[in-house]
Amino acid sequence: MTGNELIDKTIIALIIVAVTFVFLKIVKNLFKVALQKANNIHLRFLQSIIQVIIIIVGVYTCLSVFEVTKDISKTLLQSGTLIIAIATFAAQQALGNVISGFSIAFTKPFEVGQKVKVMSGSSVIAEGIITNITIRHTMIKQFDGQVCIVPNSTMDSSVIVNTNYIEDIGNYFEVEIGYGADINKAKEILINIYKTEELTIRKEDVQVYASKLTANGILLKVTVWTKTLGDNFIACSNMRQRVVTEYREAGIEIPYNTITISNP
Numbered sequence: 001m002t003g004n005e006l007i008d009k010t011i012i013a014l015i016i017v018a019v020t021f022v023f024l025k026i027v028k029n030l031f032k033v034a035l036q037k038a039n040n041i042h043l044r045f046l047q048s049i050i051q052v053i054i055i056i057v058g059v060y061t062c063l064s065v066f067e068v069t070k071d072i073s074k075t076l077l078q079s080g081t082l083i084i085a086i087a088t089f090a091a092q093q094a095l096g097n098v099i100s101g102f103s104i105a106f107t108k109p110f111e112v113g114q115k116v117k118v119m120s121g122s123s124v125i126a127e128g129i130i131t132n133i134t135i136r137h138t139m140i141k142q143f144d145g146q147v148c149i150v151p152n153s154t155m156d157s158s159v160i161v162n163t164n165y166i167e168d169i170g171n172y173f174e175v176e177i178g179y180g181a182d183i184n185k186a187k188e189i190l191i192n193i194y195k196t197e198e199l200t201i202r203k204e205d206v207q208v209y210a211s212k213l214t215a216n217g218i219l220l221k222v223t224v225w226t227k228t229l230g231d232n233f234i235a236c237s238n239m240r241q242r243v244v245t246e247y248r249e250a251g252i253e254i255p256y257n258t259i260t261i262s263n264p
């Protein structure tokens with residue numbers, strides 16, 4: 001190969017690299033627009049697949065330009081079956097993540113932006129907001145700001161608790177009162193707090209139950225219903241603050257452990 005031929009082939013290879021990056025940029029921008037309209041997991045997964053394919057085609061085309069690497073690229077292409085068999089054996093877990101990614105993307109057990117809990121048996125693997133899915137893993141942002149990167153195969157084989165498929169969100173609200181407290185008065189105050197909390201719904205038939213007798217007192221329980229999970233967190237927080245204030249004003253004791261130290 002002469003010097004001019006080498007220069008020409010190098011220029012062609014650089015053009016191929018540039019075109020590959022241009023295609024990657026175009027795909028990124030197209031999916032960015034599509035995701036703004038519908039932030040679906042199958043779109044994010046499809047974006048990852050297309051980008052990987054573009055990179056593979058770009059690398060193969062670059063290898064085909066030079067005589068030294070052309071034979072390697074042809075051999076790789078002709079030995080595709082053997083390569084796939086070896087790659088499948090050597091990267092079973094990675095391939096499983098890709099296949100599970102396809103399954104998740106098209107069955108859609110969750111969507112980006114939804115709050116989920118991923119469970120294996122009685123253990124919680126991750127809990128938080130779905131932020132992204134790639135060909136290998138799903139990203140879950142927890143409420144402490146940390147991000148869990150969970151392999152797709154784990155997501156596909158685990159139990160996913162997704163409260164977004166129900167119309168309203170219900171969450172237990174519990175408060176303990178002392179045995180000497182007026183139970184009926186405590187229930188009445190709690191019902192009033194529930195009905196006057198602006199984020200709660202189903203206010204017509206609010207029921208407060210004495211759910212348990214503890215070592216310190218009586219545990220009162222009410223189900224807090226809201227439209228969304230975020231509203232439920234805020235509503236429960238507001239109710240806890242009001243319960244402390246209004247129970248204190250009504251002379252209703254909320255028991256807590258104390259330590260008394262006395263000199264002999």
